[in-house]
Structures are given as structure tokens and as C-alpha cells.
Amino acid sequence: MKELEDIIKSSSPIPLRKKTVLNIAYSNIWMKDVTGSILKNFDISSEQFNVLRILRGKKGIPANLQDIQNRMINKMSNTTRLVDKLILKGLVERFTCEKNRRKVEIFITQDGLKLLKQLDPIIEQAEADLTSNLTETELVQLNELLTKLRK
Incomplete structure (x- = not known):
């Protein structure tokens, strides 16, 4: 090392x-x-992957751009641009709210869910590999220290 x-x-x-x-x-x-x-x-960026995971976590409930932005790991991301790119790839859809025409609702598509299902085990294995030099106790301690650092 x-x-x-x-x-x-x-x-x-x-x-x-x-x-x-x-x-x-x-x-x-x-x-x-x-x-x-x-x-x-898979022709996707980490920020786009983050958006897809956020939308999947909504379990079919629409998200708006502000909601996605608030949940992003990288707060500097241009959420509108990310969503536009995901729409072009067919991974998310954007609709204007029927009750409030100024409100935009964003949903993950079936293709977006399929992509995440394909990526999940690959990313989980990569995360396991990245942290394989640490014990469970060390992982807990590292997370506690990183949380403490951000306070």
C-alpha cells in the first residue's frame, strides 16, 4: 500500500x-x-446514475428538479441538463403537471429501471472491491469520522 x-x-x-x-x-x-x-x-455519467437512483427511490412518485437537486451527491451538477440527457437516452420522462402547469414532474422509465437493475450488482461489486482492505469495524469508524468531519 x-x-x-x-x-x-x-x-x-x-x-x-x-x-x-x-x-x-x-x-x-x-x-x-x-x-x-x-x-x-453504459454511456452514463456518475451524476446521471445518481439522478436515476434518486428517481427509482421515489417509487413512482414524481420528482421535480428542485427535489432531485436537493438529493444530489454533487450539488454543483446542472440538474436540468442531466435530466435532458437522460430523456434523450429514454431513461427518464418529464411531464407538465395537470393541476399546476408551471410544475414539471420527472419519472424514471422502464428502460431506466432496467439499466439500474443491470448496474446494481456491478456497482455493488466495485464498492466491495474498493473497500475490501477495511474490516466492518473500520468501515463503521470511517463513516463516523467522515460524518464528524462534515459537521
Whole structure:
């Protein structure tokens, strides 16, 4: 297992707080690269995948753009653009609300659900592989520490 200093080829020790921030950032990119390469094979981005999972979680109840945006992992995503791309791929549908013409309702399609069903075991295996060096106790501890860090 390479230390961060070796990975970034630092010739001097990195102060602990800086090393922590860099380690989290590097690990995030590493994990995104692994899952991104899987999703790329299905012509979908991680942000689009996130939208599909959000819509599936609504269990047939329509979502609006604000609702999706609030649940996104990456809050910087352009939700309208993501939904438009998913519509072009036939993975989601957008309808104007009958009762309120200003309201837009977004649903996942059967093709979107099929894609997620196909991706679920592949992503689950990738997540298992990414975290395989940690015990259950370490995973719990890591999650607690990351949650504490964000407070």
C-alpha cells in the first residue's frame, strides 16, 4: 500500500492536516475513476446514475428538479441538463403537471429501471472491491469520522 507522499512524489513529509485533506481528495477521485469507468461502458455519467437512483427511490412518485437537486451527491451538477440527457437516452420522462402547469414532474422509465437493475450488482461489486482492505469495524469508524468531519 503506497503512502500519499509516494503517490504524489513528495520529497518532504506533508503536515498531518494537509495530508488528511489531500488523502480524502485523492481517494474521492480514485473511487470516482473506478465507478466512472464502469458507468462509461453504459454511456452514463456518475451524476446521471445518481439522478436515476434518486428517481427509482421515489417509487413512482414524481420528482421535480428542485427535489432531485436537493438529493444530489454533487450539488454543483446542472440538474436540468442531466435530466435532458437522460430523456434523450429514454431513461427518464418529464411531464407538465395537470393541476399546476408551471410544475414539471420527472419519472424514471422502464428502460431506466432496467439499466439500474443491470448496474446494481456491478456497482455493488466495485464498492466491495474498493473497500475490501477495511474490516466492518473500520468501515463503521470511517463513516463516523467522515460524518464528524462534515459537521
